[in-house]
Amino acid sequence: MQAAQDAPRKDGRIAHTHAGGRGRREDGGEGMGAIYVARSSEVAARMLGGEMMIMSARDSTLFSLNETASAIWQAADGRTPLSEIVERVLCAGYEVAPQEALQHAEELVRELAGRGILRISGEPIAEPAP
Amino acid sequence: MDELSSRALALGVPLSVHLDLTYRCNERCVHCYLDHEDHGEMNTAEIKGLMDQLMDAGVFFLVFSGGEIFMRRDLYELIEYARSHMFCLKLKTNAFMIGEKEADLLAGMHLDGVQVSIYSHRPEVHDAITMLPHSLERSVAGIRRLRERGIRVIIANVLMMQNLADYAGVKALAVELGAEYTIDPTITPMISGDRSPMELGIGREELQSVFRNPELVGNVGEFCAPPPAYIGDDVLDEVPCSAGHTACYVSPYGDVYPCVQFPLPTGNVRKEKFLDIWRGSAAMNEVRSIRARDLPVCSTCSHVGTCTRCPGLAFMEGNMRGPSSADCEKSFARTGVTTAGQKLRQSGGRLVQIAGIG
Numbered sequence: 076m077q078a079a080q081d082a083p084r085k086d087g088r089i090a091h092t093h094a095g096g097r098g099r100r101e102d103g104g105e106g107m108g109a110i111y112v113a114r115s116s117e118v119a120a121r122m123l124g125g126e127m128m129i130m131s132a133r134d135s136t137l138f139s140l141n142e143t144a145s146a147i148w149q150a151a152d153g154r155t156p157l158s159e160i161v162e163r164v165l166c167a168g169y170e171v172a173p174q175e176a177l178q179h180a181e182e183l184v185r186e187l188a189g190r191g192i193l194r195i196s197g198e199p200i201a202e203p204a205p
Numbered sequence: 206m207d208e209l210s211s212r213a214l215a216l217g218v219p220l221s222v223h224l225d226l227t228y229r230c231n232e233r234c235v236h237c238y239l240d241h242e243d244h245g246e247m248n249t250a251e252i253k254g255l256m257d258q259l260m261d262a263g264v265f266f267l268v269f270s271g272g273e274i275f276m277r278r279d280l281y282e283l284i285e286y287a288r289s290h291m292f293c294l295k296l297k298t299n300a301f302m303i304g305e306k307e308a309d310l311l312a313g314m315h316l317d318g319v320q321v322s323i324y325s326h327r328p329e330v331h332d333a334i335t336m337l338p339h340s341l342e343r344s345v346a347g348i349r350r351l352r353e354r355g356i357r358v359i360i361a362n363v364l365m366m367q368n369l370a371d372y373a374g375v376k377a378l379a380v381e382l383g384a385e386y387t388i389d390p391t392i393t394p395m396i397s398g399d400r401s402p403m404e405l406g407i408g409r410e411e412l413q414s415v416f417r418n419p420e421l422v423g424n425v426g427e428f429c430a431p432p433p434a435y436i437g438d439d440v441l442d443e444v445p446c447s448a449g450h451t452a453c454y455v456s457p458y459g460d461v462y463p464c465v466q467f468p469l470p471t472g473n474v475r476k477e478k479f480l481d482i483w484r485g486s487a488a489m490n491e492v493r494s495i496r497a498r499d500l501p502v503c504s505t506c507s508h509v510g511t512c513t514r515c516p517g518l519a520f521m522e523g524n525m526r527g528p529s530s531a532d533c534e535k536s537f538a539r540t541g542v543t544t545a546g547q548k549l550r551q552s553g554g555r556l557v558q559i560a561g562i563g
Binding site: 116117118119120121122123124128130132135137 | 209212213215216218220260263264265288291292293294315316317
């Protein structure tokens, strides 16, 4: 997993965030148990030229997600387990091994959650964003 | 943000839309360019339908303005709908009607911000401009309620002769309230074309004084630097502004214009799909086709790369490819260098076909 290339910015420029690439989990452990992800209701978002543009209400930082990260973000409905999202949107569309894809996806969603644009829970999330 | 705009420009996406929900207003500002009668504004369903279309068109930044938006009973329904469509939503209001309940409702909407017009920190000056007694007191109270709930507020200070002495006071008020501050010395003609509000605007000397105030413009030397001697092709190939390129305006009656300050009719969303107007309107495409090199006067002006020329104001002066006299004044006030538009006016218009004015 390639971490976000840029720290959160307050200057209105775009921080690019990607799913995929190479790297190690920070905790070095195996994948999490069933986790659920939901888009934050606090952000503004729109697909532009194949990339999801997301503005954080927290500090107006603008994020750009690449195609695979966009696909995960769009599928984050709070009800579908991440493993199922990965299987459906990554493994099916990008010819990537399930375990590797899940590991990358877990790191991505943690990063997005840290930036306040996604919510993570061990349980289904009751009131996901639209 | 430049990267986002460039991407939208390349893709032909209307990144920003300014939507006036109503022209009705509780204030009667002396410089206002609107007719406040309701001539049949869009209803709730029509505006929601429009927002569906705007989302599909790729609109990211949406501004709800007016008139006074709190005059609409369905305002919260519309805000909620806009946020459910994940627009980056900004409101423009006078905040007069924002009580505790209204502020509570707005706090849960995750707005990009709320812009409030404040003309003076002195009630006798502010209220004389809005023509509404106690309007400063009520607007400031509304701002306080928003700030108490962590909502970003931008105080917009339109400058006129009537309130010229008060911008430092308004800026101090903004600091006290924890609000951002922006100043605008441009008074625009009425939407009907009536230019009488322009007489309220500040004069050249006052504008020069504003532009040399470091508290307002930052680095004065940089802000007031003379225009560059050389104008490259890259400057002449630039689009004049975002109007019609990545931004447009929709009136309460569904009329689509390139910008709120550019009353060139391009279509009506009650008769056509928004995207059909955006992509197919001959008027919109004409605006879109214009580059700096296509401006017969301004392309010969040394200010062409640094001027804030507003094509809408030029249009209201009679020619969307002509100079905007208000922006010529601003360029001159900043730099002391006469613009091609000013030379043209001084000559009575006879220089229009002469190349190399500068």
